[in-house]
Amino acid sequence: MDGWLEIGKIVAPQGMKGELRVYPDTDFPERFQKPGKRWLLRENTTQPEEVELVKGRFIEGKNLYVIQLAGVNYRDEAEDLRGCKLLVPESDRPELGEDEYHLMDLLGLPVFMLEDGKLIGTVVDLINAGNDLLEVRLHSEGLEETKKTKKQKNVLIPFVKEIVPVVDLESGRIEITPPIGLLEIN
Secondary structure, eight states, X not given: OTTEEEEEEEEEEETTTTEEEXXXXXXXXXXXXXXXXXXXXXXXXXXXXXXXXXXXXEETTTTEEEEEETTOOSHHHHHTTTTOXXXXXXXXXXXXXXXXXXXXXXXXXXXXXXXXXXXXXXEEEEEEESEEEEEEEEOSTTOHHHHHHTOOOEEEEEOSTXXXXXXXXXXXXXXEOOOTTHHHHO
16 A cells, blocks of 8 residues: 555454454564554555554564554454554654665565676565565576476575675665575575
8 A cells, every 4th residue: 555554464352351463564563562643454445544552562472462452442342353454654664774674665676696797586575584584586587497387486585784785775676695505495
């Protein structure tokens, strides 16, 4: 949705007092812990509605937050929100430090070899698995395996400075120096 950033998805009620379990889609925990305005996008709708986050907490080991929204006081009210997405305006993007990037800025960027400028593929996702991993859909030209199966192959590239030394948002490109075999073993 233009103008909005998805920060999480409501997956279930928590308890009997209207609390909600949310799987986060953001690296900024304050989005679920700091009270204030958020927007709710219900399934099968296109217009978000404003809601007030009252409180929230992180549940260790489950990678989810439990939040309380104003006006949601009972389990059945929380159940009605299952599957809804939580949003913030795109203008509410936190300032980042050097070598930090917003996921939405990386999606769709072409990935090249630093050494020879050869196109490798395109970023399709960023996976948080202890260390961030760029999921890159390989460019089919020059990949015999991909040509034979006519199936596009994705590889996971550790998003660390040693392997991804260049992220140039102005030029719209990423350059990598993968260790030998990384692109083949994925």
